[in-house]
Every structure is written in C-alpha cells, then in structure tokens.
Amino acid sequence: MSTAEALTTRWRSVPAAPVVAIGLVFVLIAAALLKSGSGTITGQAVLTGLVNGGVYSLLAMGLTLIFGVLDIVNFAHGAFLAVALFVTYQFVSTTGANPYVALPIAIAALFALGALAQWALLNHTMGRPLESQLLLTLGLSLLVSNLLLLAFGGDPLSVAVAGDHGVNVLGAVANQTRLVAFGGALVLAAGLYLLLGRTRLGRAIRAVAASRQGAGLVGIDVRKIYVLTFGLGTACAGAAGMLIAPFTTITPTAGDQFNILAFVVVVMGGLGNVAGALISGIIVGLVEQLGGVLLTGQSPLFGVFLVFILILVARPQGLFGARS
Amino acid sequence: GCGGGSTGSGNSGGTIKIGTLHPLTGPYAGDGQQMENGVKLAIDDINAAGGIKALDGRKLELAGGDTQGKPDVGQSEAQRLVTEGVTALVGTYQSAVSANVAPLAERNKVPFVIDISGDDGILSHGYKYAFRMQPRNTVFGTAGAKYLQEISKAAGKPLPKVAYLHESTAFGTGVFKAFKAEAEKAGITVDPEITYDAASVSDLTTQITQVKASGAQALVVTGYYKDGVLAAKAVSTVKPPLDAVYGIANGAFDQPQFPTDAGPASAGYFDVNYHLNDKSPEATKFAQAYQAKYGQPPRTGAALAYDSVRVIAAALERSKSVDGSKLRDAIADTDLTPLTLNDGPITFDDKGENSTALPALTQVVNAKPTVVYPAEFATAKVTYPAAPGA
Amino acid sequence: MSVLRVEGLSKSFRGIAALSDVDVEVAEGTVLGIIGPNGAGKTTFFNVVAGAFKPDAGTVTLDGTDITGLPAHKVARAGMTRTFQLMRPFATLSVLENVAIAASVGGGSQRAARRRAEEVVASVGMDEWADTVAGTLHTAALKRLELARALATRPRVLLLDEVLAGLVPTERQPVLDLLAGLRDEQGLTLVFVEHIMAAVMRLSDSVVVFDRGRVIARGAPADVVEDPAVVEAYLGTGVGSGD
Amino acid sequence: MTDGLRIDEASAGYSGLQILHGISLHVDAGELVSIVGANGAGKSTTLRLISGLLRATAGTVTYAGERIDGRRPHEIVRRGVVQVSEGRDLFGPMSVDENLRLGAWTVRSGVDALLDEVYALFPALAERRRQAAQTMSGGQQQMLAIGRALMSRPKLLMLDEPSTGLSPKLTWEVLEAVRSIRDRGVAVLLVEQNAAQALGISDRAYVLESGTIVLDGPGSELAEDARVRKAYLGL
Amino acid sequence: MTAVVAPDAGAHEGTVTRRHRSARGTLGVLAAVTAVAATMPFVLPESQQAVAIRVLIFALLATGWNLMSGYGGMFSFGNAAYFGVGAYADVVLLVGHGVSPWIGMVVGAALAALLAVGTGYVAFRYKVKGAYFALATFAIAEMLRLLATDTTWVNGTIGYHVPLLAEESWWMFQFEANAPEYFWIGLALVVVAFLAVLFYLRSKAGRYTVAIRDDEDAAAALGIAVMRYKLTTMALAAAITSVAGAFYAQYYLFVDPDIVLGQTQSIQAIVPAVVGGVGTLWGPVIGAVIVGPLSTVTASLLRTPPDALSFLAGRSGLDVVLYAVLVIVIVLVLPKGLYGTIRQFVLDRWRSR
Numbered sequence A: 001m002s003t004a005e006a007l008t009t010r011w012r013s014v015p016a017a018p019v020v021a022i023g024l025v026f027v028l029i030a031a032a033l034l035k036s037g038s039g040t041i042t043g044q045a046v047l048t049g050l051v052n053g054g055v056y057s058l059l060a061m062g063l064t065l066i067f068g069v070l071d072i073v074n075f076a077h078g079a080f081l082a083v084a085l086f087v088t089y090q091f092v093s094t095t096g097a098n099p100y101v102a103l104p105i106a107i108a109a110l111f112a113l114g115a116l117a118q119w120a121l122l123n124h125t126m127g128r129p130l131e132s133q134l135l136l137t138l139g140l141s142l143l144v145s146n147l148l149l150l151a152f153g154g155d156p157l158s159v160a161v162a163g164d165h166g167v168n169v170l171g172a173v174a175n176q177t178r179l180v181a182f183g184g185a186l187v188l189a190a191g192l193y194l195l196l197g198r199t200r201l202g203r204a205i206r207a208v209a210a211s212r213q214g215a216g217l218v219g220i221d222v223r224k225i226y227v228l229t230f231g232l233g234t235a236c237a238g239a240a241g242m243l244i245a246p247f248t249t250i251t252p253t254a255g256d257q258f259n260i261l262a263f264v265v266v267v268m269g270g271l272g273n274v275a276g277a278l279i280s281g282i283i284v285g286l287v288e289q290l291g292g293v294l295l296t297g298q299s300p301l302f303g304v305f306l307v308f309i310l311i312l313v314a315r316p317q318g319l320f321g322a323r324s
Numbered sequence B: 001g002c003g004g005g006s007t008g009s010g011n012s013g014g015t016i017k018i019g020t021l022h023p024l025t026g027p028y029a030g031d032g033q034q035m036e037n038g039v040k041l042a043i044d045d046i047n048a049a050g051g052i053k054a055l056d057g058r059k060l061e062l063a064g065g066d067t068q069g070k071p072d073v074g075q076s077e078a079q080r081l082v083t084e085g086v087t088a089l090v091g092t093y094q095s096a097v098s099a100n101v102a103p104l105a106e107r108n109k110v111p112f113v114i115d116i117s118g119d120d121g122i123l124s125h126g127y128k129y130a131f132r133m134q135p136r137n138t139v140f141g142t143a144g145a146k147y148l149q150e151i152s153k154a155a156g157k158p159l160p161k162v163a164y165l166h167e168s169t170a171f172g173t174g175v176f177k178a179f180k181a182e183a184e185k186a187g188i189t190v191d192p193e194i195t196y197d198a199a200s201v202s203d204l205t206t207q208i209t210q211v212k213a214s215g216a217q218a219l220v221v222t223g224y225y226k227d228g229v230l231a232a233k234a235v236s237t238v239k240p241p242l243d244a245v246y247g248i249a250n251g252a253f254d255q256p257q258f259p260t261d262a263g264p265a266s267a268g269y270f271d272v273n274y275h276l277n278d279k280s281p282e283a284t285k286f287a288q289a290y291q292a293k294y295g296q297p298p299r300t301g302a303a304l305a306y307d308s309v310r311v312i313a314a315a316l317e318r319s320k321s322v323d324g325s326k327l328r329d330a331i332a333d334t335d336l337t338p339l340t341l342n343d344g345p346i347t348f349d350d351k352g353e354n355s356t357a358l359p360a361l362t363q364v365v366n367a368k369p370t371v372v373y374p375a376e377f378a379t380a381k382v383t384y385p386a387a388p389g390a
Numbered sequence C: 001m002s003v004l005r006v007e008g009l010s011k012s013f014r015g016i017a018a019l020s021d022v023d024v025e026v027a028e029g030t031v032l033g034i035i036g037p038n039g040a041g042k043t044t045f046f047n048v049v050a051g052a053f054k055p056d057a058g059t060v061t062l063d064g065t066d067i068t069g070l071p072a073h074k075v076a077r078a079g080m081t082r083t084f085q086l087m088r089p090f091a092t093l094s095v096l097e098n099v100a101i102a103a104s105v106g107g108g109s110q111r112a113a114r115r116r117a118e119e120v121v122a123s124v125g126m127d128e129w130a131d132t133v134a135g136t137l138h139t140a141a142l143k144r145l146e147l148a149r150a151l152a153t154r155p156r157v158l159l160l161d162e163v164l165a166g167l168v169p170t171e172r173q174p175v176l177d178l179l180a181g182l183r184d185e186q187g188l189t190l191v192f193v194e195h196i197m198a199a200v201m202r203l204s205d206s207v208v209v210f211d212r213g214r215v216i217a218r219g220a221p222a223d224v225v226e227d228p229a230v231v232e233a234y235l236g237t238g239v240g241s242g243d
Numbered sequence D: 001m002t003d004g005l006r007i008d009e010a011s012a013g014y015s016g017l018q019i020l021h022g023i024s025l026h027v028d029a030g031e032l033v034s035i036v037g038a039n040g041a042g043k044s045t046t047l048r049l050i051s052g053l054l055r056a057t058a059g060t061v062t063y064a065g066e067r068i069d070g071r072r073p074h075e076i077v078r079r080g081v082v083q084v085s086e087g088r089d090l091f092g093p094m095s096v097d098e099n100l101r102l103g104a105w106t107v108r109s110g111v112d113a114l115l116d117e118v119y120a121l122f123p124a125l126a127e128r129r130r131q132a133a134q135t136m137s138g139g140q141q142q143m144l145a146i147g148r149a150l151m152s153r154p155k156l157l158m159l160d161e162p163s164t165g166l167s168p169k170l171t172w173e174v175l176e177a178v179r180s181i182r183d184r185g186v187a188v189l190l191v192e193q194n195a196a197q198a199l200g201i202s203d204r205a206y207v208l209e210s211g212t213i214v215l216d217g218p219g220s221e222l223a224e225d226a227r228v229r230k231a232y233l234g235l
Numbered sequence E: 001m002t003a004v005v006a007p008d009a010g011a012h013e014g015t016v017t018r019r020h021r022s023a024r025g026t027l028g029v030l031a032a033v034t035a036v037a038a039t040m041p042f043v044l045p046e047s048q049q050a051v052a053i054r055v056l057i058f059a060l061l062a063t064g065w066n067l068m069s070g071y072g073g074m075f076s077f078g079n080a081a082y083f084g085v086g087a088y089a090d091v092v093l094l095v096g097h098g099v100s101p102w103i104g105m106v107v108g109a110a111l112a113a114l115l116a117v118g119t120g121y122v123a124f125r126y127k128v129k130g131a132y133f134a135l136a137t138f139a140i141a142e143m144l145r146l147l148a149t150d151t152t153w154v155n156g157t158i159g160y161h162v163p164l165l166a167e168e169s170w171w172m173f174q175f176e177a178n179a180p181e182y183f184w185i186g187l188a189l190v191v192v193a194f195l196a197v198l199f200y201l202r203s204k205a206g207r208y209t210v211a212i213r214d215d216e217d218a219a220a221a222l223g224i225a226v227m228r229y230k231l232t233t234m235a236l237a238a239a240i241t242s243v244a245g246a247f248y249a250q251y252y253l254f255v256d257p258d259i260v261l262g263q264t265q266s267i268q269a270i271v272p273a274v275v276g277g278v279g280t281l282w283g284p285v286i287g288a289v290i291v292g293p294l295s296t297v298t299a300s301l302l303r304t305p306p307d308a309l310s311f312l313a314g315r316s317g318l319d320v321v322l323y324a325v326l327v328i329v330i331v332l333v334l335p336k337g338l339y340g341t342i343r344q345f346v347l348d349r350w351r352s353r
C-alpha cells in the first residue's frame, strides 16, 4: 500500500496533468472521428478549436495577470474588451485605415484605461476581501458597457478587413483574421512570459504577487506596480479586442460572452500562469469544438465545464498551478 | 391589492397611458430602442390626429419601462406600470420576458399586445388579455418550408435534402420542428440538424463544414443577429456547394446592415420573416417619418410596435372605455390593416394570435434585403439558385 | 508502558525525505523533548503523527490502537492533540470562544463547554484576555491560547510545537511551570519540540534528537547534550542555550 | 544627530486602538540599539511605524533630518531604512537568488558584488541559490530575510526577533552576524526576546513597557539594572 | 541612564474585546423590524410592491450566500444552482403533478441540500479551494442550466408557466396580483431564514463552521470533523437559497433555465451581502433593502429628472450608469458593507472613548 501511495504521489507531482490533458484531447479527437465518420469535419473542428482557443487565451492572458497576480476578480475585463472593439471601430470608421493599424492605439488606450481604473478605484480596495473587489469590478463593467451604449447605441457594428479569406490548412479552413489572432495570442503569451520572467518590472510584479508587504519592504512601490499590472492586463484586452474585431459583431456587451470563459481558462491554467492560460485556452477551444461534434443537441459549454471540473478534481490548483 | 388596476385613474379624463416594455439596455438595446421609437411615433401620430375621439379626444401618453432583457425586471416593470394606471401594455421582444408579463397582465386585467416574441408557448395558456402581432415561430417554420419548396420547384431545381442549423433554445428548436414537419410532407429530407449555443458561440466553421460534408443542397438557418453573421462568414470561408442559404426568422439575414457586416458573400441570402409591406403607402410613409425623426431606417420591430399602439387606439375608439375587460374585448375584434405583410386585416384568433400575419421571404439583392415572395408583395424577383457569394 | 509508539515512520516531499524510518516511544505521564536543527523534520513528525499528512511508511500506535493515517480530527478524538508552531487562532473569535469550541468537541452541552473553557482559560492565566479577539493578540498570549485550546479537548497526549518561541524569558517560566503541572498533577503525556535548551533540560524526562529526518541521538537530557554529534549539528560551540 | 533616526513623541495603533503612547527614541549612525520589553509591549509596532507599514497618529519620525512618517514603505527603504519583519515577508515561490536580488531593488549597480558578500556571510544560502524560499527551514528563511535586507545597502537595519525559532547554534551565528553588520558601519535597531544576549552586543538600549519607553541607557548598564534583570531577563 | 517611569510589568492595555450579544437582543430587534416591515403593503404605493418583493428575494438569496461564503468561508459563485433547483422542484411538482407549492418548497430545499452536499463533498475531498472553488460552483450551476436547457422532461428552454387559478388559495400559494399575502409570505420566509441562520450560528455546528473558516487545519487538530460541518453549512445555505427560488416561481409564475439557473441569480446572491456586510447577520438584509430598489430608483430618477438633469432624460443606459456609479461608491465608501462599517465605527468609538 505504501509503495503504491508513494507512487501515486510522485506521479501526481510530475507535470503529468498537462500530459493527461493532451491525452484527453486525443481521446476526444478519436471519438469525434468515430462519431462523425469524417476526417474533414474532425480536422475542421480541431483547427477551429485551436484557433478559437487562441482567442480565449488571448483574453485570459490579461486576466491571469490581474486575477492571478493581483488577486482581483476582474469582471470588467469583458467590458474593457468591448472598449477595445469600439476603439478599433472608431479608428477604422474615421480614418478608413486597415484595422490592424489600430493595434498600438487599442493597446495604449486600454493600458491607460486599466491603469486609471486601478489608480482611481481598485487601489483603494487593496487588501480587502475578494468579494468587495468583485462587486467593484461588476459595477465598473456595468458602467463601461452602458457608457458605450450611450455613446454608440446598441446596434451591432462591424469592422471589415479587406480581402479576408479562408486559408487552407491540411484540408481544413480558417480565416486569415482568425489565424492572425491566434498568432497574436502566441506572441502575447511569449511577450508576457518574457516580461514576467526576464524584466525588472516582471520581477517586481511577481514579488508583489508573492508578498505585498515584502515587496514594500524591499523598496518596490506596490501601488505603482498594481497600477502598471492592471494596465498591462487591460492592455492585453486591448490587443485581444483589436485582433478579434474583424470577425466579431461589435456591441457594448460583446465582451461579456467571453468573460466567464476567460476565468475558466485562467483557473484551469493556474493563477498567474501565462503559459498555462495559453494551453488551457486552446484546450477549452478544442473541447468546445470537438464536444460540439460529439454531443449533438448539447451545448458544447457543458463539455467545457465538465472538463474544467475534472481538471480541478485531479489538480485542485489548476493544470499548471504552482501554489500549494 | 385588487384586480383591474387600470380602472382607477383611467376613466376620468386626462391622458391615457400606454405602457411599454422593451429592452432599452443590455444586449438587445438596439432593437429595444427601435421598438420604443415605434411606440412614440404612433402615439405622436395619433395625438396629432386628435387623440381618441370616442373619449373626447383624450391623448395617449407613453409610460416607458426598461426590461433590460431580464424576465424578472420585465415583470416588475410591468407591475409598476400597471399600478401607475396604464391602460394597456406593449412589448416585449424576448419570449421569456413576454412569458413573464402575460400572466401579470392577465391577473390585472390589462390588455397586453405583444409586438415581438415568437415563442408559441406564450399564448398557449388560454390567457384572455394577451395578443400577438407577429407570426409565431411555428408559422415561420411552416411558411419557411412551403416557400422554399415552392421557389426551388419553380426554378426547376427541387430540393431532395436540406441541412438545418439553428440555435438551441426554444426559438430555434420550435421553428425547426415546424419546418421539418412541413418539409417532410413536401418530400424534402431535413438532415443534418445542427445546433449551437447562441450565447457562447464565436465561430461556426465546424458546423458549416458538417453541412458541406452532408451534401445537402440548401442550408436553413435560424438564430440571432450575431450568430447569423457568424454563419454567413463561415459559409464564405468553407464554401459549401449550396443552392441557397435560407434563414427562417433569422435575426440577421433580413437586417439592413447584414450585407455590410457579412460582406459581399451575403448576396442572395434568403430569410423568412415579418417584414414591412413595401408596397403599402402607409408603410412607406411610416418608414420616411421614422427616418426623419430618428435618423435611421426603421426595422420591422418598430413597425410592429407602431401597429400595436394603433391596435390599442382603434380598440379604444370602439370600446369607448379604458376599462380593461371592455378594451380587451374591443382588441379581440380588431380589424386593421397593418404596416407589415399580411393576409388581410389583423384578426386575433381565440388564443390572441394574429392569424393574418404573414411571413415574407426576403433576399439580399444589391446589398439590401428585399421582399421577393409571395409575389404580390415582392419588389424584386427571386433568384434561385443563389449560390452564396455568387 | 508507552502510550504513544511510532515505528518506522517515513515521509518525503517531492522525493526528498523529511522523515526516514523514525522510531519514537513515549511512556505514559512523561515528557519527551524533541530537538534538532532547523529543517530536521520535527514539525513534519508532528504533522504525520497527528494526521495532517499521511505517512509513506510506518505505524503510529496510541494507547494500543493503530491510528496510522487517521485524519487529524480522528486523531484528536482518539486523545492526542497538537499545537502549531506558527500560531493558528480562530482569528475572528474571542479567546473564550476559541477555547469553548475546543472544549465542546468531545460532546456535552455548549454551556458545559463554556464553563470548561473558562476554567482552562483561567488555568493558563488568560482571564484578562477572555473576551479579546484572538486575531489581535500578541505572541505570548497566542502561545497560551494554542495551549489552552489543546488542553480544552482533554487530551491524554499533547504535542507541543515550540510553545516558548518568541516569548521573553520572564514569560517562559510560567508556561514551563504550567506544563510541568500538567504532567505531575494531571498525568498528561507531553511531546514537545523546542529550541530553548534550558526548557528542554528542565522539563524533559527523555530527549530525541532529529537531524535530516533521522533520529541521531536519544536518551536522558543530560546525556544527549553531551553527545558530540548533537553538539556539532545542533548546539554549536557558541553560547548555546537560550538565556 | 541629524544623520540618524529620531522618533519624537510618536503614537500609533491599530483600528481605533492606541498601542504606542508618545514614544521618543533615536538611533545614530553606526550604532547598534536594542529595544527590549515584554510580549505585546509594542516593539514590533515601533518598527512598523518606522518602516512605514503603520502611520503615526501623533508625533514625528525623522531620518537624516527629514520627516519620514506618513511616507510609504518603499520610500523609506529608498532612504536606506530597511526592516526585517517578524513574519519575514519572503517571496515564497521565488528562489533564494531572486529573493536576494529583489532585496537590491533600490540599488542599481554592484548587485553581483553585494550578492557575493551576502553569500559569504551566510554560506547556507549559497548552497541553496535555486531553492524556493518557502521550502526552506525556519532558520534558513531567517538568514534569507536578513540577507535580503542587507542587499539594499541599508544605512539603518531593523531586525524584529531574528532568532525566534532558530536552533541554539544558529541563534548564536545570527547574533554574531548582526554584530559584524554593525561593525561595517550599518546602524542596527534590534528587537530580540533573548534580551540578555541582545543587551550584550548593543551599544544602547531602550525598555518599552505598554507602549511607553520607561528606561534607556547603554546596553551593558541596562543588563546590570536590577529591575531589567528581574522583569526581562528572568534572573 | 534615565528612568522615565518605573517598569511595571503585567499591565495589559489596549486589547480588542468582543461583546457577547444575547440572542434575545437580536430577536427583539428582529421582531420590531418584522412588525414594521409587515405594514409595507399598506405603506408603499402599489407600484412599488414588486420592488418590495424583490427586496425579499434578494434578502433570502443573500442570507443563504452569506451563511455559506461569509460565515463558512466557502466562496460560492454558483448559488443559482440551488435557486434553480428550488424553483424547478416547485414548478415541476405543481405543474406536472398538482403538488402544493409548499410541499414543492420542502422537496426543493431537500434536493438543493443534497446537491450541495454532493458537490461539496467532491470539492473538499479533492481540496478545491478559494477561487478554484468559486469557479467550480459556477461551473456546476452552468452545467445544470445547460442540462435543463436540453432536457425535455423539464420542458427544456420553454420552461414552465404556473397555471393561474380561478381564485386565491393559500394551499396552492396563489393570490391576486399584487396581493399583500405575497409580501407577508416572503417576509415570513426571510424571518425564518434569518432565525435559521441565527440559531445555526449559535449551535455547535455553527461555531465550528466559523472556526473552520478561520483556520481549517487548526479546527481539525482539535477534533472537529471539518468535512461534516462544511457540508452541513452548505446544505443549510442551499436550502435557504432554494426557498428563494420556490418563492420566485410562485410570485413570477414563470420559470426557465436562463432565468432561475443563470448567472444573474448567482450575482444577485452576492451583491446585497457585500453591500450590507459579509459575515454579519443583518448585512444581507440591509443590503437587500438598499440594492433591491436601487435600479428602480435610478431608473425613475432619470425618467422624471430634476430640471438640472433634464438633458439626460430618455437616454437609455443612463439609469444603469447611475446604478453602477452608486454601487462603486458604496463599495469604496463602505469597506465592510453598510452594516459592517457602521458597526466597526461604533465599536472603534466605543473602544477609544
């Protein structure tokens, strides 16, 4: 008994969870192949899943900084995403330029917005329990999306990229704009990974996450780091918003749909873990698409939540969570 | 706490309040505001024409309520309006909200004219005070199958098989079931049936690939605006060999901005929906007035809301009373030509359904959804087959 | 006869052994002192014996019953209660409430538990803090609270993890007297981990020395402190004892 | 006088509860000063007041002639006043090396040399550069906390009970280290429950009683004072 | 060497003490508040009755959430699951089998408790905690919603209409629209829930619950069966929440998956508790009284704005903006919720005299 138990403990401590998760994806692929009897459909589901998953990770990336590092349950993330959509829309409709030109603008604008929100509001609730910040960001989310409603009205808007066509990838197709967004997710993940791991700011952010008081005692301006981190996290929503604008219907509540999914991705990947967010975003995308093929008549989200709970049971700290 | 809340202040002179319940905030705010505008326009027009003549020219007054798209908010707003003495209610856009308001109207004996809400179930409980202007979901499904069979046959390319893609709630499922029953009668196989969750969907490429793999000649789509656009984009990416993409009660394919949002590939898209009767001078006048006042073209929802107020006003003329039960009886006898497509003047059956409401078939022609069928209402010819993107 | 018997106990974290093959026995009504360098595995020993962690190997026998791997609350109910090195009060509750909760665990009415709590609080000299919210106490009071809570469960064996750490010398004395009283008057069996050698020398009937998860010496206190291995690993050649 | 730390008539406390009642003390450059007192006397509160973790409700704290009360912790650290707190406040998941480098947050040059100095002072840390701080034993964590504080080249180092939970051997080593730190010209404000040992190495000391300073004087003199011996040394 | 004051060891000053409030005092206040509240149907204008009912539903929801998350430390973001189970049990039994809603309420409470125990057991068994637990509860609620959506024997997305009766009936829990009975029943349910929480907290199980919240390991080390009491607490909280669901169904007469199992209910369980004060008995009730009318107040304020603000009239979205601003201000100004902050303030005053 003792050896068996020792074995399981050791097995659980090896990064086996990602392996299991990837195994699960393969099982799903096999099942989808059997169910649909079509390689084309399954191939398309995998590609779409990957690409959509990229979008989810894109959104989760900023959230994992804010939620995972600052411990703020930011319900306004989706609303910030909508702001980025409208910034892009406004830019394109006034200049007529290619939407991708708006990328730096969206990033800068959202960084400013996030930093402002942290500085003016959230910094005053530092150290308060989870739920009061949750309520604050909930209020912020309502505020932002209804200000957008006042400014732009409730009608759906869109931003088109000229000549956006399907690209053939091994028999499956995906739109260029979606592939660009997927690429953006990879770049952003790499960027954040390097930022957190290699830069002075990154070290300060991790230090603040590990011990706020300790960070103050080595001379880090904790509030400034909060403002910068929240700004950065929101800037990620800015990048995400611009990148998904070409294939999204733009409304003041467009971001809400992604909010919860982004939280699921963050928790699944382990709080504050950028790489975890990337991988679990992709897992969520794949489960959603393959689940759609497998469970006809059931919402694919059911499968996503089921997988989420299974992962939590197997690894209560998320797939890549390091905290004990 | 007694029934008949409207009898109190109503009869004794002053304005007659019309309560509206629309989603003015939240995800459906765009449509909700259009419908609210439709109500305002109707009230203005009626007041300008001298108010309710049978009641000494008393004027109508709007008492607005915002449902925020939430059923419980809708109901408590309705409760508030009723106790503030509204004579009738108009609303609500979403079926779940209407389903919440209908029993309240019933218990308070306040007539409730549903401008938009398609779910069959709302009026299946024997309510006496609820009436519906738009064709209900099963009517859409049935008409949709009929039209599709007729136009494909007329074009000499009868359909053996169609694929059906619909959102998974009661709306999509209801329309689908009615369509399938009718289509199978006409010898059309409906396969595969593919569903999606409209609230969370962000891409329909896989689903359209399933359609392509199935070899169906046409694709029928029932859903909301956002997912309708997603479907169109997926069709243009996957390029399934289809004779037609055919919406039924689709929230997107008949909308003026749909061709812009979906791009040139949207050309030729069909939709079976309620629609302004473009051949009626009244409807044209309405559209111009709306455009002049609100700076954008009206959607059919605005017209249905406009007509709802007209129905109430006309009933007031006949009932000569704001008493709920008398007004209700008068509404039940409505005989009024609507601005939307119809098979005759508005006629409410014993369930309160407008039995003459007629779905139109529109097609995107020159980047504009245009009525193409039935022929007597058409302003353009049906193009069939209409391979998407062609 | 020994009331607590631990045999062949091993526990590792991520493949690194924190305890390897540890045997310990404590006779009823005696005090066993456990000493050893920082990181030697003393707290881990308590954690495993008291059910916070499951051992990889080995057995724990309390009063003849095998309690190996029982969850913490069952160990406590079997008659062995532990305190924590880093104090863990129920921070939002008052001292009396903290103790009353412990006193009510074995059963009986809440009224009775409260009465017992008052007695215990008095017996550890905390009357004046009875209504103080535990989260605002200072170190000395917290240490006493840990002790009071453990005592309130009426244990037969008490596991104490550094109850004297952080106390000024004058505060240590009364606590030591209290502990000696528990043994001498109530016949309690105590196992305590402590770095303050004066206390270990004074209170222990026997001493076990841990180093890197193993027992490197055991015996009477006076003999153990003479052991060169203990001096080398633990006491050092400097001033040594705490005061 | 003006180049050291000075507290004048300062009061402070927690949420409506006053702990310090108008205390005054000073630590001059290069001095090793101890604060002794019973548990709960307010020793940690005093250090928290200086390091900016707590605000004064009355009185002033000055350092190098400049008011520092009301400033936030990082601003005080930047002036060279650094605290090793009772709870240590290490960056748990980060490695020893990272913890130490973060200690040098305010120092932009010569970090590697500083690091070598700290590793030389605490060889046990040098053996565990890559280990996560939270997996280290109590004593090693204490060394790390002190080492991290030294990385900022403090002018005034405040230590809150550095020997708590340490083995006798380590206690001795740590107090030795404190003395050598002072010998390198760093002023030290030490709070220690082993009052006898603390007074033994201190230049001067204060006795804190219920939030009030009741005695002060050279360490060796206080160690001989009958009242101190009885009340704090347990002799 | 200067001796300022002679050392005087042993004097302890400045400790935070906790007053023991007697249950009798709380009961007295409760009785008074209930008596005043019971007159509401006569005092409030009829148009505000629906708002008063909303306050009661919020109070029930928040009381349940507060027990579990505030006192129990198990942060739930999925109380819609229990709310929905209560609502569904009620309507399925009533519409499908003609069972009295009162019985449905009890059955619903039992089912919700069972659900809580089942999911709680798995979560705690596998040490799912904190944010992870919160999102797990959310996922469970969402899965239930999606299940209900796709399950035909609970009518899928169509949901249930509670059939209207020809006449009022206590047994079938139906009265005329806006009848005061609805308010009184709701009020009675809130009072019962309040008392249930009050007496639970004073019981052994309740004390253990708070201890476990403060420190789970320490509680276990004292012999407290942590799992059992966490589950008991969850079960009671779930039962209270499910009663809110059943009441909702009977008042609004319509139930569908989005309405009763949707995210909104989970959020509505949290907001009043936070606004009023988490982990306090009165907080959720006070919070409900504030939050319940808030959106109506802002909406009517803008419907008939004061002259200075008339340019704002009729712009949709503005009422929600105002509501959002108020929520933000409340959170910023009242760190511990209204009740919690006031209590803290009074205690501080009292302490520093």
Ligand SMILES: Nc1ncnc2c1ncn2[C@@H]1O[C@H](COP(=O)(O)OP(=O)(O)OP(=O)(O)O)[C@@H](O)[C@H]1O
Residues within 6 Å of the ligand: C013, C014, C017, C018, C036, C037, C038, C039, C040, C041, C042, C043, C044, C045, C085, D135, D136, D137, D138, D139, D165
């Ligand atoms: N949860 C854990 N995960 C990983 N390693 C652990 C864990 N708990 C303890 N250890 C390791 O086990 C060893 C023994 O630790 P333990 O806390 O038992 O030491 P100790 O003898 O009580 O030391 P101290 O006197 O400093 O309290 C240490 O090296 C420690 O890093």
Ligand SMILES: Nc1ncnc2c1ncn2[C@@H]1O[C@H](COP(=O)(O)OP(=O)(O)OP(=O)(O)O)[C@@H](O)[C@H]1O
Residues within 6 Å of the ligand: C135, C136, C137, C138, C139, C140, C166, D014, D017, D019, D037, D038, D039, D040, D041, D042, D043, D044, D045, D046, E014, E016
């Ligand atoms: N967060 C807090 N809230 C309320 N009171 C506190 C808080 N922290 C400390 N106290 C109280 O303040 C007083 C002084 O505490 P402080 O930590 O300064 O004492 P100390 O002299 O360092 O003693 P020790 O370190 O031995 O506990 C004590 O009575 C303590 O109970």
Ligand SMILES: [Mg+2]
Residues within 6 Å of the ligand: C042, C043, C044, C085
């Ligand atoms: Mg230890």
Ligand SMILES: [Mg+2]
Residues within 6 Å of the ligand: D043, D044, D045, D086, D160
């Ligand atoms: Mg201290």
